[in-house]
Amino acid sequence: MRRAGTAAALVAVATVTVSTGVHAQSGRTLGLGVGLARSWEEAAMGGSVVTRSGLLFEGAADLRVSLLELGLAYRQGTLSASGTNDQRDLVEGQAMLGLRLVRWFKIEAGPRLRAYVTPAGTERWVFWEGRVQAAARVIRPAGWAYLRVGRVLTADLPGLVLDEGVGAEGALELQLPGTPVWGRLGYWMHRASIIGGQRVETMQGVSAGVMVGAGGRQ
Amino acid sequence: MRVVPALLAIVGIGVGRQAGPVAQTTDDLVTRAVRAYGDVELDAAVGYLRRWFASDTATRAPLDQRRLALTYLGAAETLRGNPDSAASAFERLVELDPRARIDELTFPPEVTTRFNAVRARTKVVSIDVAPVTEIRTEGERFVASLYASSPHQLRVVLRRQEGNPVRVIYTGLIGDSLAVRWDGRDSSGAWPGPGRYFLEAFSASNGRGPQRVLQVPLEVAVDAADTLPAPPPLPDSLLLLERRGAGAGVEALLGGLVAGLGLVVLPPLLMPEAEAKPLRFAIAGTIGLAGLAGFLRDLPGGTIEANRRANDELRRDWQARAVARQEENRTRRTRASIAIRAGQPVVVRLAAP
Numbered sequence: 001m002r003r004a005g006t007a008a009a010l011v012a013v014a015t016v017t018v019s020t021g022v023h024a025q026s027g028r029t030l031g032l033g034v035g036l037a038r039s040w041e042e043a044a045m046g047g048s049v050v051t052r053s054g055l056l057f058e059g060a061a062d063l064r065v066s067l068l069e070l071g072l073a074y075r076q077g078t079l080s081a082s083g084t085n086d087q088r089d090l091v092e093g094q095a096m097l098g099l100r101l102v103r104w105f106k107i108e109a110g111p112r113l114r115a116y117v118t119p120a121g122t123e124r125w126v127f128w129e130g131r132v133q134a135a136a137r138v139i140r141p142a143g144w145a146y147l148r149v150g151r152v153l154t155a156d157l158p159g160l161v162l163d164e165g166v167g168a169e170g171a172l173e174l175q176l177p178g179t180p181v182w183g184r185l186g187y188w189m190h191r192a193s194i195i196g197g198q199r200v201e202t203m204q205g206v207s208a209g210v211m212v213g214a215g216g217r218q
Numbered sequence: 219m220r221v222v223p224a225l226l227a228i229v230g231i232g233v234g235r236q237a238g239p240v241a242q243t244t245d246d247l248v249t250r251a252v253r254a255y256g257d258v259e260l261d262a263a264v265g266y267l268r269r270w271f272a273s274d275t276a277t278r279a280p281l282d283q284r285r286l287a288l289t290y291l292g293a294a295e296t297l298r299g300n301p302d303s304a305a306s307a308f309e310r311l312v313e314l315d316p317r318a319r320i321d322e323l324t325f326p327p328e329v330t331t332r333f334n335a336v337r338a339r340t341k342v343v344s345i346d347v348a349p350v351t352e353i354r355t356e357g358e359r360f361v362a363s364l365y366a367s368s369p370h371q372l373r374v375v376l377r378r379q380e381g382n383p384v385r386v387i388y389t390g391l392i393g394d395s396l397a398v399r400w401d402g403r404d405s406s407g408a409w410p411g412p413g414r415y416f417l418e419a420f421s422a423s424n425g426r427g428p429q430r431v432l433q434v435p436l437e438v439a440v441d442a443a444d445t446l447p448a449p450p451p452l453p454d455s456l457l458l459l460e461r462r463g464a465g466a467g468v469e470a471l472l473g474g475l476v477a478g479l480g481l482v483v484l485p486p487l488l489m490p491e492a493e494a495k496p497l498r499f500a501i502a503g504t505i506g507l508a509g510l511a512g513f514l515r516d517l518p519g520g521t522i523e524a525n526r527r528a529n530d531e532l533r534r535d536w537q538a539r540a541v542a543r544q545e546e547n548r549t550r551r552t553r554a555s556i557a558i559r560a561g562q563p564v565v566v567r568l569a570a571p
Contacts, residue, residue, distance in 0.1 A: 042492055051493070104473075136473020138505070138512040140466060145477040145505045149484065166488045170481040172505045187481050187501040191489040202489045206497040 029064045035184060035209015041079050041090070044200040050086065052079035058207055069098035069106065089117035096131065106133045109153070112190075126156040127165055127192070142175035142182075152192065163193040173211070182211040247273075248287050251294075260294045267291045285315055292336075293320075293329040301332070308336040313430070313565045316344045316367035341370040341421040342430045343392065347560040354555040359399035362434070364419060366392045371422045374398050376436075379414040387417075402438075402556040409556065412440045417560075420568075428568050435561035441554060445547040452536045458525035467516040474509010478502040 035058040043050045056077035063070045073094040080087035091114070098108030112127040131150030138145045152165025171186030189204040251266035267287055270276055276284065292307035311318050311333075320333045346363040353360065364372070374388040385405045388398045400417075404410045415436040420428035481502035485492065 038497065040493070040495060044491060049491075134476070136469050136477070136509070137466070138470040138474045138509040140470075140512065140516060143508060143512065145473050145509060147477040147480040147484075149480075168480070168484040168488055170477050170501065170505060172477075172501075172508055174508075185501060185504060187498050189485050189489060189492070191492070200491060202492040204485065204489075204492060204495060204498070206495070206501055 027064075027066070029062075029213060031060070031062045031182070031211045031213040033060045033182070033184065033209050033211030034058065035060075035207050037075065037077075037188075037205040037207035039075075039077065039079065039090075039203060039205035042200075042202045044202075046198060050081055052081045052087065054079040054087075054090075056090065056205065056207075058209055060209070060211065064100065067100055069096075069100055069108065071096040071098060071108065071110075089115075091115045091117065096129075098133075104135050106135070107131070108133065124158065125192075127152045127162075128154045129165070129167065131167070138172070139174065144173045146171055146173075155192075157194065160194050160199070161196075163195070163197060165190070165192045167191070171207075175213075180213050182213055184209045184211055248283060248290075251287070251290055255290050255294055260298045263290060263294045264298065267294070281315065285311060285318055288314065289318070289320060289325075292333060293325050296329045296332050297326070304332055305336050308333045309340050312337050312340040312367045313342050313567075316342050317365050338368050339423070340367050340429075341423050342367050342565055343372065343419050343421055343432050345417075345419065345432055345434055345563050347417075347434065349560055351558045351560070352555060353402040353558070356401075359401055360558050362398050362400075362417060364392060364396045364398065364432075366394060366396070366421075369393045372396065373420040373422070373428070375418050375420070376400065376410075377416050377418065378410075379416065379435075384410050384415065402558070408445075409440050409554065410438065412438055414438075431566050431568060432563055433566060434563045437559040437561070439557045439559075441556070445550055446543055449536065449539050449543055452532060456532060457529050458522070460522055460526045460529060462516055462518055462520045462522055464518040467513045467518050470509050470512025470516060472509070474506050474512065478504075478506030478509070481505065 037056040037058050039054055039056045041052045043052070054077050056075045059074040061072045071094070073092075073096075075090065075092045078087055078089050092112065094110065094112045096108040096110035098106045100106040107130070109128070109130045112129055114125045114127070116123040116125075129150045130153050131148055133146055133148040135144050135146035137143065148167075148169040150167040150169075152162060152167075155162040155165060167188070167190040169186060169188040171184055173182050173184045175182050184207070186207050187204070188207065189202070191200065191202045193200050247266045247270035251263040251270070254260075254263035254266060267290060270287060271291075276287070279287075288307050288311035292304045292311060295301075295304035295307055316337075318337075320330045322330050343364045343366050346365070347361070351360045352358075362374075364374070366372070370392060372388065372390065372392040373386070375386050376384045378384060385400070385403070387400050388396070402409065415438055417434040417436055419432040421430050421432070422428040479502070481498060485498065486494070
């Protein structure tokens with residue numbers, strides 16, 4: 001019921017925003033980027049907490065056609081617990097289909113696929129998320145800050161039941177003057193509470209990267 | 219049927235024979251009057267002259283003959299002791315020809331004295347203009363030479379036949395003579411357009427209103443290419459905003475603050491059990507500072523240089539177009555010509571104010 005309520009809330013936000021009659025964005029843009037993220041993972045289960053950290057490779061692509069945006073993101077790397085041999089590989093991919101209703105506001109939804117690879121086996125999770133994003137041009141002509149907040153609408157965790165999943169992300173993107181190259185500096189986090197809170201997986205990271213955009217980024 | 223044309227021919231010859239002696243008699247009246255004056259038959263002289271003036275011949279007579287007749291009429295009336303009739307004749311003489319003078323060798327002093335008195339108080343001008351004047355270049359003028367009966371105030375204006383004034387050509391004193399010039403333009407400097415006009419010279423004595431007006435009908439024909447209208451003013455919609463509004467700066471400041479604060483506040487709310495990482499605050503601070511920098515750069519009221527330069531370029535283009543248009547119109551005006559045909563002048567007495 002809670003997830004259905006969240007979905008209804010997102011639809012309501014979209015409806016209200018469309019009904020305000022704000023101007024539509026036009027044109028096409030394409031962006032491709034790579035980066036590195038210093039990441040931290042905390043896995044709490046039954047009172048014990050394991051903290052791992054590591055450097056993740058990031059790749060991203062986004063395509064905007066008129067109001068619609070398709071965003072793809074990929075992270076991969078090894079997260080290790082300090083002082084022990086405990087480590088696991090993380091592979092995560094996202095595909096978000098968004099609707100940019102106004103220049104500064106976008107809603108999007110799509111799957112987040114996450115795989116934990118350990119010697120014992122691979123654990124694959126699928127989160128279906130909805131997110132809203134607000135952006136502002138902080139430096140003219142091309143410097144944008146944005147804040148993104150999301151919630152897991154439903155999930156497919158083999159053998160597990162998701163209680164709640166939330167995420168947030170903020171970044172600053174600046175275009176190198178006279179070039180299609182953008183620099184990006186951001187922070188992201190994701191939390192999944194599973195089995196009545198007996199298991200909580202939190203991830204956060206600070207990322208830096210570059211993107212090459214055709215037709216602008218916003 | 220051949221009898222009728224023959225009868226008509228006979229009647230025509232008869233009428234022709236009758237008309238000859240009548241015209242000759244009327245023309246001889248002035249000669250007879252002069253002779254009668256010389257014989258001191260003043261009543262006869264006045265009688266001949268009044269008969270002559272009552273005939274159609276007088277209105278068609280040349281200026282010299284009318285001048286002669288009025289001179290002898292005024293002289294005879296003076297010598298007959300009719301000062302009012304004499305003054306009336308001399309006044310008509312002055313109106314007919316303001317430059318007329320009486321020969322002091324032919325007429326006695328009382329006649330010349332009376333004439334000079336009438337001439338001094340009768341304010342009127344005559345005009346001498348070319349039958350056709352063409353103005354082709356900027357420097358050419360329509361010239362009218364005015365001759366005054368005696369010094370007086372003069373106002374020369376041009377008006378349309380319907381009455382609309384076109385231009386005041388001269389206002390001031392006229393002594394003996396005066397040449398007034400008209401460049402063919404109205405008071406705004408434009409061609410007045412083809413049509414019928416009147417050149418009017420209002421004569422007034424000092425301290426009194428105009429006594430008489432000399433009217434000359436003018437037929438004006440203009441051969442000119444139309445001038446082009448001035449380019450319309452630059453519409454505001456084409457100009458970019460030169461001063462920043464509050465929008466851009468406020469967006470930068472609020473956007474940076476909200477995004478930065480969001481990164482500070484949201485993680486503890488969404489994942490309270492996670493450890494706070496200092497790098498997160500560094501990112502949040504960077505975003506906030508970027509917003510502040512954007513706000514300071516886009517301070518409300520600041521000049522948007524790119525827009526100002528673009529607007530200046532637009533204004534320069536418009537100015538260049540306007541100057542080019544003026545130059546084109548100037549060229550067209552110099553290529554234009556105007557032809558002015560002058561008619562017969564008429565003196566009209568005006569009612570006393």
